Amino acid sequence: xxxxxxxxxxxxxxxxxxxxxxxxxxxxxxxxxxxxxxxxxxxxxxxxxxxxxxxxxxxxxxxxxxxxxxxxxxxxxxxxxxxxxxxxxxxxxxxxxxxxxxxxxxxxxxxxxxxxxxxxxxxxxxxxxxxxxxxxxxxxxxxxxxxxxxxxxxxxxxxxxxxxxxxxxxxxxxxxxxxxxxxxxxxxxxxxxxxxxxxxxxxxxxxxxxxxxxxxxxxxxxxxxxxxxxxxxxxxxxxxxxxxxxxxxxxxxxxxxxxxxxxxxxxxxxxxxxxxxxxxxxxxxxxxxxxxxxxxxxxxxxxxxxxxxxxxxxxxxxxxxxxxxxxxxxxxxxxxxxxxxxxxxxxxxxxxxxxxxxxxxxxxxxxxxxxxxxxxxxxxxxxxxxxxxxxxxxxxxxxxxxxxxxxxxxx
Amino acid sequence: xxxxxxxxxxxxxxxxxxxxxxxxxxxxxxxxxxxxxxxxxxxxxxxxxxxxxxxxxxxxxxxxxxxxxxxxxxxxxxxxxxxxxxxxxxxxxxxxxxxxxxxxxxxxxxxxxxxxxxxxxxxxxxxxxxxxxxxxxxxxxxxxxxxxxxxxxxxxxxxxxxxxxxxxxxxxxxxxxxxxxxxxxxxxxxxxxxxxxxxxxxxxxxxxxxxxxxxxxxxxxxxxxxxxxxxxxxxxxxxxxxxxxxxxxxxxxxxxxxxxxxxxxxxxxxxxxxxxxxxxxxxxxxxxxxxxxxxxxxxxxxxxxxxxxxxxxxxxxxxxxxxxxxxxxxxxxxxxxxxxxxxxxxxxxxxxxxxxxxxxxxxxxxxxxxxxxxxxxxxxxxxxxxxxxxxxxxxxxxxxxxxxxxxxxxx
Numbered sequence: 051x052x053x054x055x056x057x058x059x060x061x062x063x064x065x066x067x068x069x070x071x072x073x074x075x076x077x078x079x080x081x082x083x084x085x086x087x088x089x090x091x092x093x094x095x096x097x098x099x100x101x102x103x104x105x106x107x108x109x110x111x112x113x114x115x116x117x118x119x120x121x122x123x124x125x126x127x128x129x130x131x132x133x134x135x136x137x138x139x140x141x142x143x144x145x146x147x148x149x150x151x152x153x154x155x156x157x158x159x160x161x162x163x164x165x166x167x168x169x170x171x172x173x174x175x176x177x178x179x180x181x182x183x184x185x186x187x188x189x190x191x192x193x194x195x196x197x198x199x200x201x202x203x204x205x206x207x208x209x210x211x212x213x214x215x216x217x218x219x220x221x222x223x224x225x226x227x228x229x230x231x232x233x234x235x236x237x238x239x240x241x242x243x244x245x246x247x248x249x250x251x252x253x254x255x256x257x258x259x260x261x262x263x264x265x266x267x268x269x270x271x272x273x274x275x276x277x278x279x280x281x282x283x284x285x286x287x288x289x290x291x292x293x294x295x296x297x298x299x300x301x302x303x304x305x306x307x308x309x310x311x312x313x314x315x316x317x318x319x320x321x322x323x324x325x326x327x328x329x330x331x332x333x334x335x336x337x338x339x340x341x342x343x344x345x346x347x348x349x350x351x352x353x354x355x356x357x358x359x360x361x362x363x364x365x366x367x368x369x370x371x372x373x374x375x376x377x378x379x380x381x382x383x384x385x386x387x388x389x390x391x392x393x394x395x396x397x398x399x400x401x402x403x404x405x406x407x408x409x410x411x412x413x414x415x416x417x418x419x420x421x422x423x424x425x426x427x428x429x430x431x432x433x434x435x436x437x438x439x440x441x442x443x444x445x446x447x448x449x450x451x452x453x454x455x456x457x458x459x460x461x
Numbered sequence: 462x463x464x465x466x467x468x469x470x471x472x473x474x475x476x477x478x479x480x481x482x483x484x485x486x487x488x489x490x491x492x493x494x495x496x497x498x499x500x501x502x503x504x505x506x507x508x509x510x511x512x513x514x515x516x517x518x519x520x521x522x523x524x525x526x527x528x529x530x531x532x533x534x535x536x537x538x539x540x541x542x543x544x545x546x547x548x549x550x551x552x553x554x555x556x557x558x559x560x561x562x563x564x565x566x567x568x569x570x571x572x573x574x575x576x577x578x579x580x581x582x583x584x585x586x587x588x589x590x591x592x593x594x595x596x597x598x599x600x601x602x603x604x605x606x607x608x609x610x611x612x613x614x615x616x617x618x619x620x621x622x623x624x625x626x627x628x629x630x631x632x633x634x635x636x637x638x639x640x641x642x643x644x645x646x647x648x649x650x651x652x653x654x655x656x657x658x659x660x661x662x663x664x665x666x667x668x669x670x671x672x673x674x675x676x677x678x679x680x681x682x683x684x685x686x687x688x689x690x691x692x693x694x695x696x697x698x699x700x701x702x703x704x705x706x707x708x709x710x711x712x713x714x715x716x717x718x719x720x721x722x723x724x725x726x727x728x729x730x731x732x733x734x735x736x737x738x739x740x741x742x743x744x745x746x747x748x749x750x751x752x753x754x755x756x757x758x759x760x761x762x763x764x765x766x767x768x769x770x771x772x773x774x775x776x777x778x779x780x781x782x783x784x785x786x787x788x789x790x791x792x793x794x795x796x797x798x799x800x801x802x803x804x805x806x807x808x809x810x811x812x813x814x815x816x817x818x819x820x821x822x823x824x825x826x827x828x829x830x831x832x833x834x835x836x837x838x839x840x841x842x843x844x845x846x847x848x849x850x851x852x853x854x855x856x857x858x859x860x861x862x863x864x865x866x867x868x869x870x871x872x
Contacts, residue, residue: 115823116830120767120781153820156839314768315834317777344834345821350761354768356531357725361769366728370531409564410756412526412864419527423726423755426837428567453823 052088052437054399059093060406061393063417068098070399073437078395091432091442097404097417100391101433102159102348103382106247106286106307106336108166110146112153113138113456114341123253123316131341135167143168145455147175150346152452155181157347157427160400160435161382163247163284163307163336165220169204176215180438182400184386186220186247189227189235198231205238214436216244216386218284223249224260224269229276236278245282245386248273251295252287253318270295279304284385286336287312289319296322296329305332305385308377310354312338320362321355323369334385335378352378352422371422403432463499463848465810470504471817472804474828479509481810484848489806502843502853508815508828511802512844513570513759514793517658517697517718517747519577521557523564524549524867525752534664534727542752546578554579556866558586561757563863566592568758568838571811571846572793574658574695574718574747576631580615587626591849593811595797597631597658600638600646609642616649625847627655627797629695634660635671635680640687647689656693656797659684662706663698664729681706690715695796697747698723700730707733707740716743716796719788721765723749731773732766734780745796746789763789763833782833814843 051072058065067082068075077084118130138146143166154162164172165186176183187201208217219239221227227235227248239246251257251269260269270291273279281303288306291299299306308321326333335355337346352374359369383391383400390398404411404421408429411420421429433441440446462483469476478493479486488495529541549557554577565573575583576597587594598612619628630650632638638646638659650657662668662680671680681702684690692714699717702710710717719732737744746766748757763785770780794802794811801809815822815832819840822831832840844852851857 113824114826115835116825116827119827119830119834121778123777126777149820149823156820311768314772315777317771317775317779319775320772340835344830345837347837350764350837353761354765357722357765358769358772360728361725361731364728364730366534366537366726367532368728407861407864409560409567409860409864412560412867413524413869414527415525416527416530419530419755423530424526424751426756426758426761426839428837428839449820450818453818453820457823457825 053084054089054091054434054437054439055082055084055087056091056093056098056403059403060097068093068393068401070434070437073399075393075395075397075399078393091403093403095406096431097406098393099402099404099417099421100379100393101400101402101435102157102161102378103334103386103388103391104154104159104162104336104346104348105284105305105334105382105385106309106338107150107162107164107346108339109150109162109164109172109346110138110143110166111339111341112149112346113142113146115344117341119344140168140171144171144175145452147172148179148452149456150340151175151179151181152446152449153346155179155433155440155446156430157345157349158402158430158433159346159348160433160440161386161388163218163386165222165247169217173211173215177211180440181435182214182388184216184218184245186218188220188222189231190222191227191231202238205242205244218245218247220247223252223256224272225256232273232278233276239282245284246278247284247286250285250288251290252313254290257290268292268295270298274298274302281305286338287318289313289321291322291325293325296325296331299331300329303332305334307334307336308355309336309338309351310358311351312342314354314358315342320358323359324363332381332385333377334382335374347427348378349421349425349427356422371416371419375418375422399434399437401434402430403434404429405431464495465500465502465845465848465850466493466495466498467502467504467509467814470814471508479504479804479812481845481848484810486804486806486808486810489804502814504814506817507842508817509804510813510815510828510832511790511804512811512813512846513568513572513789514745514797514799514802515565515570515573515747515757515759516695516716516745516793516796517720517749518561518573518575518757519750520561520573520575520583520757521549521554521577522750522752523560523757524553524557526755528752530755549578551579551582555582555586556863558583559590559863560867561751562586562590562592563857563860564757566590566844566851566857567841568756568760569813569841569844570757570759571844571851572797572799574629574797576633576658580628584622584626588622591851592846593625593799595627595629595656597629599631599633600642601633602638602642613649616653616655629656629658631658634663634667635683636667643684643689644687650693656695657689658695658697661696661699662701663724665701668701679703679706681709685709685713692716697749698729700724700732702733702736704736707736707742710742711740714743716745718745718747719766720747720749720762721769722762723753725765725769726753731769734770735774743792743796744788745793746785758838759789760832760836760838767833782827782830786829786833810845810848812845813841814845815840816842
C-alpha cells in the first residue's frame, strides 16, 4: 500500500504530521516516526483542510460557459442552451467533463454529483481523472421512451468500476417527469440501493404550475403524495418552500442542495435559511452547471450562500462561515455515505493543502473565515482524493492536453 | 522614455501589438515595427484588458481580516472593530496598506480610493508600490477638534509627490459629521480642486435617523439642502435611495459607488439597480474594507453586483456583464479624471495581461462574460499601471517581505 507523509502542517491551529496509508488517514499527530514512506510533503506554512463535495452540477456544461448570459430563463433555455445541447456529441461530453474536473480540482473539489446525458462518457472522464463522482442517469419524458428504457437498462446492469464512482437515479423535475415514471424510478433506486436526485421547487413558476395541476399541492407535497421522498432523496435548489414543505423534508430526512449562484443569476430566488435552520434540515452546497454560474468553484459558492442569506433576511449573523463550510464539505460526504469530509484518523484520505503565505489568508485570525470570505483558488496548492494526489503544487497531469481539446468556441 | 512592446495579444477578439511609451499607450495595431524597445512581452494566448479602479475601500483594514464576522453591525463595530482600530500604530497602517496593495495588484486593481486614518503612511505605501490612489483625509467629529484642524492643515498644505497620487476630502457620513463641518470641508474641496468622498444612505437606520433629525429629509436630501453635493462628490453605498434621491443625484452629477459584498455581509440591503438605470446615474464599484468583505477582489465584486441585482429585482437580464464591467473599470477612471480605463492609443497605460489558457476562461465564447462570472485572480499574469509593471508573470517584487510583516494575528 502506498504511504504519504505530510510533515508539520497546520490542522485547526495545531501543527501535526499526517500519514496517509492507501486511501485512509492512518495517523494524525505531531512528530510521527514513520518508517520508510513512499512520499513526503513539507507542510510548513501550510494548512490541511477538508475539500469540497459539489452536490449538484451538470459538469459538461462547461462547454456552454459564457454562452447566452443575462437573459430571461425561458429565452436562455429555448434559444441558446437547448439548441446547443442537442449538438453535443459523446466526445464533447467527455471533453467537457474533463474540463470541469480540472476546474473542480483547482478549486478544491474532490466529489461531484452530476446530472446530464451520455453518462458513460462522464464515467470515463471521472475514472481517468481519479476524482469521486456520482453520475446521475437523467430522465426527461419528452426525450422519448427509447432513452428511458435504455437508461433503466443501464442502471439495472451497472456495476461500478471503482468504489469512488457511483451512479444515481435522476428524474429531472416534476415538470419533466410524470407521476408513474417518478414512482418507477423511485422503486429502481430502492432495489439498486442508489440515491435519487432531482430538481425541486427551483422557481416560483414551478410551484404555481404544480399547485394548479395537483389540487393545490406544492412540489414537495406532490412528491410526498406519490411516495418518492425519503432519506435517499437529494433535492437540488429548494428555493421556494413553505413551512409545511420544511416539515415534510425534515420528517423524510431529505437532503437539500443549495445553489446560490445559479439561483441568483437566473433570478430564481433566495434559499430560505431561517426556515432551513428552524427545521434543522440536511443541507449541502452545489455549483449547478457552468452555464448558470459560470464556474464550478465551491469556494465562491460558500461566500455567495452566506452573503445572500444575510442580505435576504436582513441578519448579518445568519449562515456563519462555519455553518456554510460544513454544508460544502462534510454534509456532502455524509449525504453520499462517503466516509470522509473530515481530517480524522480512519477517514478516507480526501484533503487540500492550502498555502498560508497567500495574501488572502493573511493575517490568519480565523482560517475558516478567511477560507469562506477571502480565499480564491490560488490558495490551493495540492489536492488529495482517496489517497491519490490529483494536483501537486498547482500542477495537474495532462492539463494542457485537456484544455486544448475544449478551446474552440461553441458559437 | 521607457518603451514596452506586447506582441500578438488578443484585444476584443483581434490580435494586436501594444506599444507603451513612458506611461502612455503609444500605438495599438497588428505587427508594429518598433525600433529598439526596452522590453518585449509575448502576448500569445493572452488577452489585454482594462484593469479595475476600486472606488471605495479602507485598505489597511486588511489587518482586521476575519476578525469578528457573522455578527450584528453595532456589536461588530463596538466590540471588535473600534477597539482594535484604536490600537493600530502608524507602522501598522503602512504595513496593512502594503498587504492591501499586494492583494489589489494580484486581483487586477491599479487604483483605489481610500478612506482611513494616518494618511501619510498610506501615501508612503502607495508611493513605494507604484499603484494609483486617492487617499481620503477622513473626518469624524467625535475624534476631536485637534485631529480635524490637523487634517485641514494637511489638506491645505498638500502637494502630491506624483501625478498618480492624490488626496480627497472625506467627511465620513452624516451621522458622524455635522452640517457646519460638511460645509467647511466642501468649500475646502472646491478651493483645492479635490474630490469629496463620503458614505451615503448605507443602512435603513441611517435614513430613519436622518429623517427624524432633519424634518423628514433623507440623507441625500439633507446633503443637497446644505449645498454640498455636486459632480465632485463620490458617495459610497447609496443602498437606500428614493426616487427623489435619484433625481437629486442625477441632476447634481454625483458619482455613486456600489459595494455589494459589504452591503450583503452587513445585511445593509440591495443597491437599487432599476432605479439607478432609470436615472442613468454614474456608478462605480468598490470592495469596501477587508473586514466587511473580506477581500479586495474587484473580480468577485463584479459577480456579486450582477447576481445580487438579478435576484433582488427578479430579473435575470438586469445588470449585464458588460454594464458591471464598465462600472468596475472606465467609470472609476472617469470619475477620478484619470485618462485611462480603456486600452486605447493616447490613454494612460493601465492594463492587465490575462492568460486565456486558464480553465476558467475556456471556452472563450465571450471574454467579458468569462471575466465577470467565471474568472478568479489566477487568470491574471501581469499588471501594468501608469506604464510600470507592478506584477509580471505572477511575481510582485518584495511580496514575501511585505507579507511577513503582517502575519501576526490581531487577537
